[in-house]
Amino acid sequence: MSGYDLKQILDHSTAHFWHAHHSQIYTNLRQMEEEGLVTSQFIQEEGQPNRRIYHVTEMGKAALKGWLDRPMQEMSPIKEELLVRLFFSGQRESHQIIAELQHQRRLHLQRLKEYENITVRMGDEKKPIELERESRFWHATIQLGLRYEKAYLEWLDETIQMVESL
Amino acid sequence: MSGYDLKQILDHSTAHFWHAHHSQIYTNLRQMEEEGLVTSQFIQEEGQPNRRIYHVTEMGKAALKGWLDRPMQEMSPIKEELLVRLFFSGQRESHQIIAELQHQRRLHLQRLKEYENITVRMGDEKKPIELERESRFWHATIQLGLRYEKAYLEWLDETIQMVESL
DNA sequence: CTGCTCATGTAATAGGTTACATGATTGC
């Protein structure tokens, strides 16, 4: 597929746990072509925009397999800017902190609803038995998203209350 | 304080939501000095290693305050490598996926216990009333850590079961 | 004719990791 296609697919599938800008995708595809992981063909059609279509090579497939065969040894590191801000909020005014937490609450609630819509669209969240093997893994990534957003929202409510009580 | 001190403090307070390597700290402190946010004095004492001590300037304080005054508009983006791996696990053997998830389970359980020890050391998690304003915010960051690790562990158990049933 | 989507790229900069490199002191 093309860089543009890849970007669309990323935005509609992995965006909640891994994202990339189009500039990164285009440059990385070119790099991967130099490394022999993919090949490309430039397609010019009348009435259609130009596209550069990439195909994965055997080397590319082997590289992906090689990566999957080396299991993660560490936990993914976390960078949560809101916690940095909260950590340094000792001198801030409570109402400003509360406003910021409430804004985050709205965002996380919206995200939770998006995940809930996805699971509803996939069928019943309690019966993923009928799904194909590949879909199950994608379903699992959404499940972590759901749990994460629920936990985050509970924490936001608890923390808003805490700041209100100061 | 010195770059070394800063690294120690980061490692023992914010490491669970924000970390930095010493190389990054040293280079950024130098940069901040050029920008006038901090000043430094090099200290040579007999029987003591050399240290470069930094002091924040009024400009530096204003910059921090300015940053805190501009509330976050977006959610912190997430990069969760384990989910990327799971997403592409359609062709992997179940027992390898399970082994990887179980290893992550051990890591997250350990992390949860660390957070629990911290809250126990801070007193009773249910009575943070006596804490000072600043400590409350730090306490809040640990609370999100607790909720996050609990949610993550529940998801790991659910997902391990799902893969076992394939 | 205006704005949106499709489609591709480059350049400059910022942020972050790993490896290289040195040297003193302290405890076993």
Next chain:
DNA sequence: GCAATCATGTAACCTATTACATGAGCAG
């Protein structure tokens, strides 16, 4: 004598973001 801790830094590289830049087609 050796390992660990204290203490500082640079260099190379990789990863990622933001801005710059172009152009076609389509819908209102």
